[in-house]
Amino acid sequence: MNDTTSNLGEVTYTRIYDAPRELVFECMITPEHLTHFWGPVGVSTPLANITLDPRPGGVFETIMVDDASGDEYPSRGVFVEITPPSRLVWTEPDVEGGMTTTSTFNDLGNGRTEVIVHQSNVPEMFRSQEASAGMQSSFDRFATYLTTL
Amino acid sequence: MTTSTITPTTSADDMLSITFAALADPTRRAILARLATGDATVNELAEPFEISLQAVSKHLKVLEQARLISRSKDAQFRPCRLEGDRLEPAVEWIARHRTVWESRLDRLEVHLRNLQNPQHELHRTKPTHKKEPKQ
Numbered sequence: 702m703n704d705t706t707s708n709l710g711e712v713t714y715t716r717i718y719d720a721p722r723e724l725v726f727e728c729m730i731t732p733e734h735l736t737h738f739w740g741p742v743g744v745s746t747p748l749a750n751i752t753l754d755p756r757p758g759g760v761f762e763t764i765m766v767d768d769a770s771g772d773e774y775p776s777r778g779v780f781v782e783i784t785p786p787s788r789l790v791w792t793e794p795d796v797e798g799g800m801t802t803t804s805t806f807n808d809l810g811n812g813r814t815e816v817i818v819h820q821s822n823v824p825e826m827f828r829s830q831e832a833s834a835g836m837q838s839s840f841d842r843f844a845t846y847l848t849t850l
Numbered sequence: 851m852t853t854s855t856i857t858p859t860t861s862a863d864d865m866l867s868i869t870f871a872a873l874a875d876p877t878r879r880a881i882l883a884r885l886a887t888g889d890a891t892v893n894e895l896a897e898p899f900e901i902s903l904q905a906v907s908k909h910l911k912v913l914e915q916a917r918l919i920s921r922s923k924d925a926q927f928r929p930c931r932l933e934g935d936r937l938e939p940a941v942e943w944i945a946r947h948r949t950v951w952e953s954r955l956d957r958l959e960v961h962l963r964n965l966q967n968p969q970h971e972l973h974r975t976k977p978t979h980k981k982e983p984k985q
Contacts, residue, residue: 712948716955720962728958728965737961741953818951 714818722808725816726786729804730755740765744774755783761791778802869940872916877901878909885919885932895930 718725728734732751739746750764761778781801782790789804800820807815872878881895896906910930913919918936921928 712944712951714951714955716959718959718962720966724965725958725962728961734961737964738954738957740957741950742957744950816955818955 712820714816716816717809718814718816719812720814721812722806722814723786725814726789726806729789730783730785735763739763743768754780756780757782866939866943868916869918869936872912872918873940875909875912877906878913881906881909881913881930882918882932885930886934889929889931891927891929893927 728738730753732748732753735751735753736746736748739751744765744767746763746765750766752760752762754760757780759780761780763776765774765776766772767774776793777795778791778793780789780791782788787806789806791802793800793802803819803821805817805819807817809815873882877899880899884890884895884898892903892906892910895910896903899906910919910921913930914921916936918933919930920933921930
């Protein structure tokens with residue numbers, strides 16, 4: 702299941718997994734798990750490219766590698782909060798003046814878990830009503846883009 | 851809000867940061883929305899806002915530095931013009947970012963299934979995708 706909402710900038714991804722909350726949380730903070738899914742399709746994240754220190758202030762660094770071109774995409778995060786198995790927060794200071802990713806893990810019972818990944822400052826710009834309401838001419842692309850979200 | 855002086859060495863990433871920083875302010879977004887309907891002078895732009903001309907000028911300077919607007923050098927009232935193309939990298943960045951996360955969460959689903967049911971590793975049912983209707 703998947704559900705994505707966005708005001709362009711503040712992005713929320715919601716998924717429901719048929720897996721217990723502890724396991725889903727564990728997957729998000731363990732390099733041996735992350736290496737299996739961190740890179741999107743066509744992109745790998747080798748175990749050696751994941752540095753993770755699961756405590757507030759600890760680093761969360763990954764280098765994704767494009768399978769076809771070999772291009773590398775480094776990302777440098779710092780954990781802000783780690784509350785197993787319900788909440789995980791990190792920031793990426795390099796991204797647009799500091800992007801924050803908050804993952805919430807909700808136990809739905811029967812071994813199902815809802816994961817809500819919320820990102821703020823992705824940029825902040827698109828949060829306001831007027832940002833989407835007032836767009837015309839050159840801003841048509843935005844409107845078109847909004848409808849795809 | 852800090853702004854950076856643009857130098858020839860400004861990288862694409864830095865430029866993106868400058869664009870996002872410039873767009874982070876609601877007044878500046880409103881100014882851009884107004885300019886999307888046509889060129890306007892500082893006075894015209896200031897009209898709908900309850901802020902001083904000076905404050906508007908300051909915002910315009912930030913937008914100009916981010917190259918989101920341009921101002922004619924010679925005309926008496928130096929009308930402002932929206933440079934819509936400058937927004938494209940920002941839009942692209944968001945789209946790319948979103949794709950990465952969608953794919954990542956899809957793969958997590960597969961990984962979780964494999965962890966819990968290793969003998970059916972190759973059996974993957976198509977996940978049901980629910981998409982909110984858009985208006």
